[in-house]
Amino acid sequence: MDKTVNQKAWFLVLPVFLIVAFSAVLPLMTVVNYSFQDTFGNNQFFWNGVGWFKELLDPSTDLGSRFFASLWRNLFFSAVILAIEVPLGIIVALSMPRDGWRVAACLVILALPLLIPWNVVGTIWQIFGRPDIGLLGYVLNNIGIEYNYVSNEFDAWATVIVMDVWHWTSLVALLCYAGLKSIPDAYYQAAQIDGASRWAVFTAIQLPKMNRVLLIAVLLRFMDSFMIYTEPFVVTGGGPGNSTTFVSIELVKIALGQFDLGKAAALSLVYNLIIIIVCWVFYTVMTNAGVDRQRTQGAA
Amino acid sequence: MARIDLVDLAHSYGGNDADPDSFALKPISMTWRQGGAYALLGPSGCGKTTLLNLISGIVAPSRGKILFDGTDITPLSTQKRNIAQVFQFPVIYDTMTVGQNLAFPLRNRGVAKSEIDARVAEIAKLLDLTPYLNRKATRLTADAKQKISLGRGLVRSDVAAVLFDEPLTVIDPELKWELRSKLKALHRALDLTMIYVTHDQTEALTFADTVVVMHDGRVVQSGTPEELFDKPAHTFVGYFIGSPGMNIVPAEVAGREARIGGHVIQLSRAYDKLPAGAAIEIGVRPEFVSVAPPAPGLLSANIERIDDLGRIRFARVKVGDAKFSARVPPGFSVAGESAGLVFDPARVHVYADSRLVEGHSLGGPV
Amino acid sequence: MHSIPGRRIILSLFLIFLLLPIYWLVNMSFKTNTEIVSTMTLWPHHPTIANYMRIFTDESWYSGYIHSLNYVVINTFISISFALPAAYAFSRYRFLGDKHLFFWLLSNRMAPPAVYALPFFNLYSAIGLFDTPWAVALAHCLFNVPLAVWILEGFVSSVPREIDETAFLDGYSFPKFFVKILVPLIASGIGVAAFFCFMFSWVELLLARTLTSVDAKPISAVMTRTVSAAGMDWGLLAAAGVLTIIPGALVIWFVRNYIARGFALGRV
Numbered sequence: 001m002d003k004t005v006n007q008k009a010w011f012l013v014l015p016v017f018l019i020v021a022f023s024a025v026l027p028l029m030t031v032v033n034y035s036f037q038d039t040f041g042n043n044q045f046f047w048n049g050v051g052w053f054k055e056l057l058d059p060s061t062d063l064g065s066r067f068f069a070s071l072w073r074n075l076f077f078s079a080v081i082l083a084i085e086v087p088l089g090i091i092v093a094l095s096m097p098r099d100g101w102r103v104a105a106c107l108v109i110l111a112l113p114l115l116i117p118w119n120v121v122g123t124i125w126q127i128f129g130r131p132d133i134g135l136l137g138y139v140l141n142n143i144g145i146e147y148n149y150v151s152n153e154f155d156a157w158a159t160v161i162v163m164d165v166w167h168w169t170s171l172v173a174l175l176c177y178a179g180l181k182s183i184p185d186a187y188y189q190a191a192q193i194d195g196a197s198r199w200a201v202f203t204a205i206q207l208p209k210m211n212r213v214l215l216i217a218v219l220l221r222f223m224d225s226f227m228i229y230t231e232p233f234v235v236t237g238g239g240p241g242n243s244t245t246f247v248s249i250e251l252v253k254i255a256l257g258q259f260d261l262g263k264a265a266a267l268s269l270v271y272n273l274i275i276i277i278v279c280w281v282f283y284t285v286m287t288n289a290g291v292d293r294q295r296t297q298g299a300a
Numbered sequence: 301m302a303r304i305d306l307v308d309l310a311h312s313y314g315g316n317d318a319d320p321d322s323f324a325l326k327p328i329s330m331t332w333r334q335g336g337a338y339a340l341l342g343p344s345g346c347g348k349t350t351l352l353n354l355i356s357g358i359v360a361p362s363r364g365k366i367l368f369d370g371t372d373i374t375p376l377s378t379q380k381r382n383i384a385q386v387f388q389f390p391v392i393y394d395t396m397t398v399g400q401n402l403a404f405p406l407r408n409r410g411v412a413k414s415e416i417d418a419r420v421a422e423i424a425k426l427l428d429l430t431p432y433l434n435r436k437a438t439r440l441t442a443d444a445k446q447k448i449s450l451g452r453g454l455v456r457s458d459v460a461a462v463l464f465d466e467p468l469t470v471i472d473p474e475l476k477w478e479l480r481s482k483l484k485a486l487h488r489a490l491d492l493t494m495i496y497v498t499h500d501q502t503e504a505l506t507f508a509d510t511v512v513v514m515h516d517g518r519v520v521q522s523g524t525p526e527e528l529f530d531k532p533a534h535t536f537v538g539y540f541i542g543s544p545g546m547n548i549v550p551a552e553v554a555g556r557e558a559r560i561g562g563h564v565i566q567l568s569r570a571y572d573k574l575p576a577g578a579a580i581e582i583g584v585r586p587e588f589v590s591v592a593p594p595a596p597g598l599l600s601a602n603i604e605r606i607d608d609l610g611r612i613r614f615a616r617v618k619v620g621d622a623k624f625s626a627r628v629p630p631g632f633s634v635a636g637e638s639a640g641l642v643f644d645p646a647r648v649h650v651y652a653d654s655r656l657v658e659g660h661s662l663g664g665p666v
Numbered sequence: 667m668h669s670i671p672g673r674r675i676i677l678s679l680f681l682i683f684l685l686l687p688i689y690w691l692v693n694m695s696f697k698t699n700t701e702i703v704s705t706m707t708l709w710p711h712h713p714t715i716a717n718y719m720r721i722f723t724d725e726s727w728y729s730g731y732i733h734s735l736n737y738v739v740i741n742t743f744i745s746i747s748f749a750l751p752a753a754y755a756f757s758r759y760r761f762l763g764d765k766h767l768f769f770w771l772l773s774n775r776m777a778p779p780a781v782y783a784l785p786f787f788n789l790y791s792a793i794g795l796f797d798t799p800w801a802v803a804l805a806h807c808l809f810n811v812p813l814a815v816w817i818l819e820g821f822v823s824s825v826p827r828e829i830d831e832t833a834f835l836d837g838y839s840f841p842k843f844f845v846k847i848l849v850p851l852i853a854s855g856i857g858v859a860a861f862f863c864f865m866f867s868w869v870e871l872l873l874a875r876t877l878t879s880v881d882a883k884p885i886s887a888v889m890t891r892t893v894s895a896a897g898m899d900w901g902l903l904a905a906a907g908v909l910t911i912i913p914g915a916l917v918i919w920f921v922r923n924y925i926a927r928g929f930a931l932g933r934v
Contacts (some may be wrong), residue, residue: 016752092676097677113684117869124691128691186388190387192379193405195405204396229778287765
């Protein structure tokens with residue numbers, strides 16, 4: 001697959017470039033603009049240099065401490081949900097029925113949580129977990145486990161994590177299932193002939209064939225959990241206290257709640273920068289994997 | 301290493317209750333002797349891969365038994381049957397090196413490390429894979445990958461048989477020849493039973509000492525390449541093997557004579573008790589019919605065209621509505637369209653309902 | 667060999683885990699508020715459709731659905747039609763800055779909506795699109811256009827290049843080739859891309875709520891009304907929630923046979 005060099009291809013890309021630039025670059029310029037300014041209201045701005053950034057990156061200030069607290073919280077959250085969703089997704093994908101109507105039924109049920117508006121996801125779990133009217137909260141409290149996500153930090157965290165597992169494990173499972181489906185039968189037959197155990201089949205065939213989709217799954221799940229906003233906001237509102245205030249929630253609080261445009265803008269830029277760096281790392285790893293494959297095909 | 305017996309083995313993908321005519325493999329009983337080199341030859345969909353997968357245990361038979369050295373192994377799983385199989389397309393464990401790929405079947409069976417290393421080194425040498433042993437297998441060419449698959453099939457010394465399912469499909473033609481000779485050499489060196497599935501007669505005839513021809517879920521003949529050529533037991537074998545295939549024409553046969561449209565062809569054997577009501581045909585390979593200038597006493601034919609195959613020329617002729625291929629003797633120049641056909645009586649076979657009928661070679665009518 | 671021991675139990679438990687909270691929502695939507703608050707019942711003992719009737723008869727409720735579907739459809743249409751030529755270009759050609767452009771597009775898929783909420787508000791207010799479906803549809807292009815380019819690029823790459831060449835030799839012009847040959851060939855890919863655009867536009871709330879106030883208010887924002895009302899109207903909230911699940915469920919049902927393939931080929 002050598003592509004031909006053709007600069008005219010830019011004309012085909014131009015519409016996309018323009019619409020994304022309009023949606024991304026213009027607003028981002030406003031953000032950059034705000035991040036270097038301060039205001040006393042009445043739309044009067046003055047130059048503030050890198051003041052906001054200094055404050056943001058200094059954990060001893062109010063803004064800095066809030067930023068770092070929410071950042072660690074968010075990273076911890078992402079790590080936990082990845083540690084649960086990736087293995088669970090693989091297990092679910094391996095448990096899928098072979099064929100027939102059952103597959104279609106399972107796929108439909110799996111995909112269902114993915115298409116529920118995020119605030120409704122929050123609402124569902126908000127209701128489901130309430131000790132007075134929700135099944136989960138009611139059952140837990142009745143079997144002697146005290147559970148209240150509004151007042152107890154641990155319960156709030158557990159609820160937000162279980163909700164994310166409920167909401168997104170299907171994505172990992174569907175990706176893995178697609179990866180598994182692409183393995184030809186001959187591989188399983190050869191493994192049988194070679195006397196491979198179930199575990200050897202998994203490590204020697206299934207996992208290597210899934211690693212590309214797994215990489216995509218990890219990337220998407222990390223990114224989306226790193227910018228999670230709506231679901232925990234609906235369920236816990238970031239509380240109790242600030243215990244489930246993730247970076248996006250903090251950002252919206254500062255921007256729309258306090259209307260601290262400069263602070264919010266500085267936070268936005270740093271936030272975006274982290275995401276672009278992580279994204280770049282994944283992208284490089286992924287294209288390298290692609291180059292590897294192409295080299296193999298070239299040699300064949 | 302073992303003798304393999306198939307006892308009334310049959311398989312239907314539609315289950316045991318399916319219509320017997322729809323069985324992918326109709327009931328067969330046969331024996332594969334230890335150390336033989338077999339080819340399983342037939343067109344796509346004739347049931348040869350099914351038969352292979354039944355022996356290796358990938359598919360469980362609808363009926364019948366499989367015996368290894370007299371022991372019934374039908375209920376055993378593939379892992380527990382001592383069998384190796386190489387597939388049409390290369391199967392490579394992506395994360396492993398070439399050496400680890402070759403060692404995989406041994407490691408899974410808990411063979412000692414020193415023995416694994418020795419065996420892998422031996423097989424790698426036989427397949428010219430030694431320089432690649434420490435390389436990642438994914439980076440190799442399709443040929444090399446298929447060699448690794450072959451190597452994994454051959455690496456175990458204790459297998460009852462090695463089964464090959466059209467293993468050279470993905471290989472370039474020049475390398476095909478080389479790999480096939482290599483397999484034959486390996487067969488001699490390792491004293492393994494090998495069963496080689498193919499739809500290519502050249503591959504089958506050059507590889508095997510016994511060729512098993514399958515047609516429509518049945519084994520129609522099993523024999524040496526010479527037997528298949530000289531005395532096809534079924535009209536299908538006649539025209540599937542040989543190029544061009546055997547001439548097969550409806551005829552009336554009585555005693556030592558066959559009649560085609562009123563013309564009499566002498567036969568070297570007598571046929572008296574032909575089954576009543578069966579469709580009678582005679583079959584003769586193009587190599588044993590030659591064209592000659594038209595003359596009385598010869599079956600007259602119209603020449604349609606001449607195919608020059610280099611060392612030999614064949615004429616495509618028409619006798620009435622029947623088409624024939626016949627050898628054109630060296631030096632014979634074709635003049636005009638009509639010609640006579642000369643038959644070699646000893647090479648003319650009689651078929652009733654597609655099956656060979658044995659004649660009496662001695663004495664007159666019994 | 668393909669699957670693991672105990673798979674039926676594992677899968678059943680997981681599916682029950684997925685369905686139970688949804689069942690609870692459906693269950694509640696058919697109850698009266700008295701029943702919800704006073705007793706814990708596993709199914710509605712006094713089933714009522716009053717909650718649904720209120721949504722279907724109150725314009726401020728049902729217009730929310732229309733607004734939502736409105737911008738989702740506009741967004742899906744824009745995303746796909748803009749992304750198609752770009753996907754073709756990325757799949758077939760190399761050009762100045764192609765790799766960086768592709769990465770830049772992808773990085774926008776990952777951009778946190780929270781960062782953009784306020785600037786978008788300023789931008790669309792300034793150009794007079796605030797509180798129209800167009801504002802939300804354009805805002806959602808930020809992540810849906812890159813996504814559509816990414817998915818479609820995978821599908822276009824699976825079409826052999828020889829097909830383009832044959833078509834051009836047969837005298838097809840580029841636009842004619844595109845519409846008559848390429849688009850039908852990757853129809854399932856377009857379906858998959860549309861599915862994902864629909865999905866991400868339908869589920870997003872933060873931008874949709876920020877960019878609308880009255881005339882284009884999406885259903886998910888309308889729902890928050892029950893929260894602020896004195897005394898929670900749980901039954902109504904549940905019914906509204908159930909109604910937001912239905913369009914998604916319908917879309918899944920139509921694409922159910924393509925889901926696995928779409929994920930694989932589209933590489934999402």
